[in-house]
Amino acid sequence: MLALALVLSASGAASADARKDAQSQVSFGISVAQRGLWQEAVFRWERAAEIDPTYAAAYNNLGIAFEQLGKFEQAGKAYEKALELEPQNLSIQQNYDLFKEINDRAKRNSGS
Numbered sequence: 756m757l758a759l760a761l762v763l764s765a766s767g768a769a770s771a772d773a774r775k776d777a778q779s780q781v782s783f784g785i786s787v788a789q790r791g792l793w794q795e796a797v798f799r800w801e802r803a804a805e806i807d808p809t810y811a812a813a814y815n816n817l818g819i820a821f822e823q824l825g826k827f828e829q830a831g832k833a834y835e836k837a838l839e840l841e842p843q844n845l846s847i848q849q850n851y852d853l854f855k856e857i858n859d860r861a862k863r864n865s866g867s
Contacts (some may be wrong), residue, residue, distance in 0.1 A: 777807035788823075796820045807864060811840035815847045818854065827858050 784799030797820045801811035814837035821830035834851040841847055 773807045777803040777810045777813060779809070780806065781812050781816060784820075788816070788820060793820050793823050794810075797824070809840055811837045811844060811847060813818065814840065815850060818850060822854055830854060831858070 775836055780799045780803035784796040785801070787799065788796035797817065800813045800817045800820060803810055804817065808814070812835035814833045818830045818837060821827070831854065834847070834854055837844070837847045838851055
């Protein structure tokens with residue numbers, strides 16, 4: 756099992772109401788992801804990113820969900836967006852680094 760950190764952060768320049776609404780979506784997404792409901796989690800985290808496009812936690816968590824669903828290209832893009840928004844966030848960086856390591860190894864092993 757991947758030991759990835761689902762992130763709920765509070766940085767960004769969005770309005771307080773938008774950030775609060777996005778945080779609510781992220782929190783709910785975390786709760787359903789913990790029950791293995793990854794499609795619902797994706798829906799919530801995509802919604803959070805729509806509400807507040809500067810919310811790195813939403814993109815980080817989307818990366819985790821896409822990875823769990825085997826959507827590796829989308830996972831990479833989501834992690835990259837999260838890092839673009841919060842390049843100093845250690846949890847996001849660790850998630851992305853682990854994703855890249857596993858994904859690169861899988862590609863090498865499959866001959867891609």
